[in-house]
Amino acid sequence: MKKTLFILCCLVATVSNAQNRDISSLSSGGKLQPLQVIMDIRHYTINLNVDLTNKTIQGATEVTMVLSKNTDTILLDLVNLLTIQKVSVNNKAVKFEHKDHKIYITAASPFLQGKQLVKVEYGGEPPIAVRPPWLGGFTFTKDRSGNPWVAINCQKEGARIYTPTKDHPSDEPNEGVDMMITVPDTLVVSGPGLLQKVTKSKGKKTYHWKTNYPMSTYTMVFNIGKFHVASDEYTTINGNKVPIQFYILAEDSAEAKKIIALKKRDSQVLEKYFGEYPWVKEKIGICAVPNSGMEHQTNITFQNKFVYTKIGESDYNANLFHEYAHEWWANKVTNKDWAHEWIQEGIGTYAEALIHYDLGGQEAYDKIIDGHKRSIKYIKPMVGGEEMSEDETYAQTDIYTKGSFFMHSLRYVVGDEIFFPTLKKLATDPQYTYDNMVTTTDVEQLFSKAAGMNLKPFFDFYCRTTNQIEIVVKEVGYQKYSIKVNNAFMKLPFEITSSEGVSKMMIDKEGITITSKTPPQVDNKGYYLKKVQTL
Incomplete structure (x- = not known):
């Protein structure tokens, strides 16, 4: 009886631990906490050692922010699965409470209006992805040759799954991110921006990646693998030369040349409609991952399947193109609130129709648009309110295909002579790009002004209802x-x-x-x- 009771207790403890590691309730965005409204994030410095054997991370993140007023509490987000050892503000140790996936940071006296440097030292086992990239976390796996292969996905849950952040789409680090990731010296780390240096010590290598551009926190991730770096160069529509770097598994390196050729072709199409590649001072990046790709800024991930379809006589990879379109629609033009996610997903999907037109003519365009139309479920509006979480918008959503078809309809209503220049203005005007996020109202007002008509009823009908x-x-x-x-x-x-x-x-x-x-x-x-x- 005692033995049975002991086994039962062990099973209960095991189940409880597994349940404690469930992060399915986490969703980025939503109503911004008052304590975070007063925070303007300027920069993240992430310094982590990744232990592949134990599937743990250990290190520190520094968050540079500007407070708009004095406060007795600074609030950051970090998943409860990780353990905080120490928090300091402006190099002084402070008190903290880590609960409900948040860090409440306090001190003997208020934190003053102005610049603050918060350092959080932490570590532990990050959550494991259940169905990446849709249900995110870390993926620890191996390539076909048995080499470690690690990917991170967190659009739904937010970057809090592995680093302290202000996890809301409305606030990107204006001055960019520095990322120092340490791994065994047989492996390579791909990350955002440009590689600054690689430091080797005691069988390990530290890769220092740096971007000076603002970026959404869910794209602020890295990948690890036995990568071969295939390099090339692309000359943009404005004549700037940008390095292309494909972090491809060494065992697949023979496939790199074709992917890079497609990337150059796709760049020309996207630049034609949406303006110059957004990150000309850094790189066009691609990284092979074991899951469907994601729009990780300057480090777009690509599922390791080299399968192509035909548009006319041209080879095409839908996942490669769609995620790359997000460099314009998501990374450069970013929704201020997940309620308006159709802007990045819908227009990114419409970009697929445009490349079908360029490569296959009107027939190819009509076919994919008809496919988008037929897939609309009409379960809920694309814009269901304001201050919504990623989950609230994404679940049972039509933001991809209805968003694309909405662009098709809008194009007909205003005409090509208005539609295409205005769409390019949305993708290039500083008012709507980089540090300045957008909402459905911003897009509507831009097109209304360009067309000389009130398009609000049209936007409301398509975006805020399920009606036909x-x-x-x-x-x-x-x-x-x-x-x-x-x-x-x-x-x-x-x-x-x-x-x-x-x-x-x-x-x-x-x-x-x-x-x-x-x-x-x-x-x-x-x-x-x-x-x-x-x-």
């Missing part, structure tokens, strides 16, 4: 038909196909009446999300 345009075609006399939009919200152009041919007509809540020997067809080419009823 309800069109009713009714025979009202001999060869006469009325066409009405039952849920009209503004006057919109529609292509009407009748016995007289195809005409573009404006329809508002009053509708129109036309003469046709045959029942008219509305929006045959599919510019809108709609339902058509013929009476």
